[in-house]
Amino acid sequence: MLKYLFIEVIVKYLLCYVIAALSYVVAINVEDLHIQTVIINVASSLISLPLVFIVYDLYQKILMYKSTKLISQVVDKYIGDIFLKFIYFTTHFYNEFNPKLDEKMEDLDGQLDKNKDTIFNALSNNEHHGYFLFSIFDDFNGSIEELLDSNRISKYISTREFSILQEFINDYIDLKGCFNWITEKDFIKYKKIINVKLSESKFTKSSNSSETFYDAIFSEDNKKTVTYYTAKFKLFDENALVYKYKLSGNKAKDISNLLYKLYNDIKRWKKIRGIEKITFDNALISCGRLYLDDSITFNSHMNQNISIHGVF
CATH class of the missing domain: 1.10.287 (Helix Hairpins)
Incomplete structure (x- = not known):
């Protein structure tokens, strides 16, 4: 003063x-x-x-302070939502898809505290479903890269903050690269998944006519069906996709190291932005993904009263 x-x-x-x-x-x-x-x-x-x-x-100066604070809140919300969706996505590496699991979401922010050994052990012990491992993963890096390239937030964050987001982008690209070369010694075919079939999605369509989304549908004894996961595939071979796989030690190590780095990128972002915990107000899980309040529409007067809109 x-x-x-x-x-x-x-x-x-x-x-x-x-x-x-x-x-x-x-x-x-x-x-x-x-x-x-x-x-x-x-x-x-x-x-x-x-x-x-x-x-x-x-x-x-007062107007500038209020404007900067508002923009900062918008930035934190937008980036935080991307990170939350990514963190939930990574839980598929640790937990086998199972409709009987409690669908209450874990403390997603708490996932960031996993150490390398914990991540490695979870990856090694899990039975990974082929339709997840070999799918085209969601474009979280593209979501952030598009945001940075558009100058919507890049001019409102520091060079160091920009650098952290860029590192997240690069690390996520490296993670996806772990699945570019699929070999039998790294992805060990284990056993067939019971009561799951893949079919062209009736609800999720691509704007590109040459691309097709597929649903992994689980059939229960009472004929009720649950869509585990929806995705596109670089190569579609149902016989390979409906099997469970175990990861080799080397492949589990490569993936766990990158997941640890990505979690650390998010923790560094939180620290530099002064964020204690990344949270959300409303969310639901559908087709193996986390949808937050800004992508959910609810109307109790409609027969199909929940609409989910998002890009993956």
């Missing part, structure tokens, strides 16, 4: 104050009352004019 007063109030308008003071001195020594009045009025204006600019400057 003292620094602001010294720089913005005293130094910035020092010349006005000096001229005003000299004018008062001159006015005292002037005998003509009319001229003396004019000089005093000029001196008074030189004192009051800076006050007008100071008040205006303070007003602009």
Whole structure:
């Protein structure tokens, strides 16, 4: 506060104050009352004019502070939502798809505290479903990259914050690269998944006519069906996709190291932004994905009262 007063109030308008003071001195020594009045009025204006600019400057700073704070909240929400969806997505590496599992979401932010050994052990012990492992993963890196390239937030974040997001992008690209070369020694065919079939999705369509989405549908004993997961595939071979796989030690290590790095990128973002915990208000899980409140529409008057809209 003292620094602001010294720089913005005293130094910035020092010349006005000096001229005003000299004018008062001159006015005292002037005998003509009319001229003396004019000089005093000029001196008074030189004192009051800076006050007008100071008040205006303070007003602009308050508006800028509120605007910056609002933009900061929007940035944190947008990036936070992307990170939450990514964290939920990574839980498929640790938990086998199972309709009987409690669908209550875990503390997603708490997933970030997993260490390398915990991640490695979870990856090694899990029975991975082929339709997940060999699918085209969601474009989380593209979501952030598009945001940065559009300058919607890049001009509102620091160079260091920009760098952290760029590192997340690069690490996620590396993670997807782990699935570019599928070999039998790294992805070990284990056993066939019971009561699951793949079929072209009736609800999820691509704007590109050459691309097809498939649903992994689980059939229960009472004929009820549950869609585990919806995705596109670079290569579609149902016989390979409806099997469970175990990861080799080397492949599990490569993936666990990258997941740990990605979690660490998010933790660094939280730290530099002063975010204690990434949270959400409303969410649901559908087709193996987390949907947050901004992509859910609910209307109790409609027969199909929940609509989910998102891109993956």
